[in-house]
Amino acid sequence: MGIVLFVGFAFAVIGLIHFYLWKRLVKDTTRPGKWRRVGALATLVLGLLVPATLIGTRLGVTALAWPGYLWIALMFYLLVVLALLEIPMLVTRIVLRNRATATVQAAEQAAAVKTENTSTLTEPPRDEPNGIDRRLLLARGAAIFAGLTATGITAYGTRTALSAPRIDRVQINLAKLPRSMDGFRIATVSDIHLGPLAGRAHAQRVVDVINRTQADLVAVVGDLVDGSVEELGAAAAPLRDIQSRHGAFFVTGNHEYYSGAEEWLAEVERLGIRTLRNQRQLITAPGGAIDLAGVNDVDGEGSSTGGPDIAGTLRDRDRSIPVVLLAHQPVQVHEAAEHGVDLQLSGHTHGGQMVPFNYLVRLEQPVIRGYAQFGDTQLYVTNGAGFWGPPVRVGAPPQVTLVELRTR
Template sequence: MFGVMLSALVALMHWYIWKRLVKDTMRRGRARRVLTVLVVVLAMLVFATLTLPRLIGVAASGWFAWPGYIWFGLVVYLFLTLLVLELPRLALRPWTRRTPLEATATAPVPPGASPPAETTPAAESPQPAEAAAPARSAGQGVSRRLFLARSTGLVASTAAVSLTGVGMANALGPPDLLRVPVRLPNLDPAFDGFRIAVVSDIHLGPLSGRAHSERIVRMINETSPDMVAIVGDLADGSVDELGPAAEPLRDLVSREGTFFVTGNHEYFEEPFVWLRELDRLGLHSLRNENTVIRRGGAAFDLAGVNDISGRLVDDGPDFDKALAGRDSSRPTVLLAHQPVQVSEAAKRGVALQLSGHTHGGQLWPFHYIVDAQQGAVAGLSTVDGTQLYVTRGAGFWGPPVRVGAPPDITVLSLRS
């Protein structure tokens, strides 16, 4: 269903862009036909980029994934800016409208019919320059429409290219390193200042490979964390193709180790093969289970639940199982990919949930939709007594574009 809806939306956006940037701005002719074919080819490129990597593999799709996804990002902002510009187009519409006299002057004469008879006396007949005035006015009406269409097209194109360019610089650049203090009730003073490096949505795939994961590992290690939490969506592809890109994760260094929970993308391809690979790399997967983090005689509970998408393969979240056996006198930190899962965590008295999934919205203004669906987009908030921290993620999905939502790696400092 998601694929059908996305395909319909892509087709609609390309039709609308063709209408406003090609049909409305150009007269019939060869150039218009060429640009029409180009728009169709680019639409097919987007469809291929969204579907073929899973069929032919990540390595074979790299050559068209880059232009396909970049064009997809540009299409999104062309579509949005053109929609916004519909308002001034409507306001200026009367300025482009022809008068009845102009319409009559330019109305075609049916085949075989004679032009309208001249009823004005010869002595009062207009001069040639005056007779040409209605025709010039009609031409001005056409010129105004073309001028308005071309002007709005130019403004939309400039804005879309600028936004996409800035967004690419954000997405492909190093993630922001955020440091956020979090006060937990009942946390033993022995854990005061305990640092958890939180990263999510790395999204290894056709556009992000080994260099991407190496940079993330280097940035995390430079913070000297006590623990690393990877909260889902590591890769978009098979272990055979993307396993080498994930190998740098074995070099993550922290006192308590690295813990991982599944995201929705883990269930798109080989979820259990990926879990075995991560175990081999030294990451501890928390699959509806918990463990105790100790410092001397003090402790807190760390739990993890599977992503909601795991239900498709009978591997969904089980909060009761994940939180079984914990000590209610000490705080529990829960790893859960989707922020919306916090409602179940709050019912069970979890002190802090760490999540990703949202990408911070990735492409403004879609963060409003994400917020409505997930209840949180990024940062620290409180839901029914449970604190929720949502990272914007270190990678991207689809277009290598982030507007208003730069990638991040967060180091949380627990406070007693």
């Protein structure tokens, strides 16, 4: 019942958005006739394209993926730009209406004077047709501006999303870090999202960037895939080429649980990446060590892998050794802080992916991107290297974060 209500609500929202776009981009900019009917039909088709794309890609039908997801991004930015134009448009319409009223009143007064002088009834001139033309011109101008702006933003975001991730470097001090491990580097990558729009070439780009960091250790913190091993196994193959001194480690994200988590955990192990399923691995170096812990994503609750168990993962650990926790979602930092985690590395948020969507993400997660501290626990959230849904990133470029651990 809950799923039915959610789907119904989602369809209603999609319908309302497209009704608003039709109103502003079609009805307000055309007179009754052929072009208004064409615009209405186009709006209907695009409205149906959204659920067709979402449902189709979920069922493995990818034919509509590119046009559908690009339209979702363009739709989003059309909605944002048009919404921002509402107030200035309202003010302009009021000004035009007041001017038209003043003109009519002046004409009526002039006609009245002329009538008194000539004793002839004269119909005062009306400015209404010109007023209608001005309103139509205003609506068309706003529609053109919104269309060009949204298209430009979407094109820029697509280019950004499909480019190689940049390397984001950050230094984080750990009080317990042994001096022999000062400068230990962890290449952190999340949200690669191999799927219908991001295949083997995308995986290879990410691996190439990771290897350029020459990291001591690689942490893949969830949301590797959007599809089954059968569909995406070949696309994930380049991950076997990840290079680092102490190996690569993986924890699940929420999307693994939509794609067959157990199969993917086995596949990731086959590719030479160690999976941490509520487990801890001691990383040793001459003169010191760190505890690398990894927990399942919160969406694992009720699955065969189980949900996160930070308490169990950290039980009986040596508290003189710093612990770095790999947890997909930043929200897990609250429990991590309760159990004395020194540093948590997370992803999940995509840095918001498409500004201003980041403000909505902030309602769910305590941190959208970058560094934060919760008591004695430090948190770093990487933007992620891929994208989900629309192949668009605006204000949140794809990245691999090189975390350099330093002694205080």
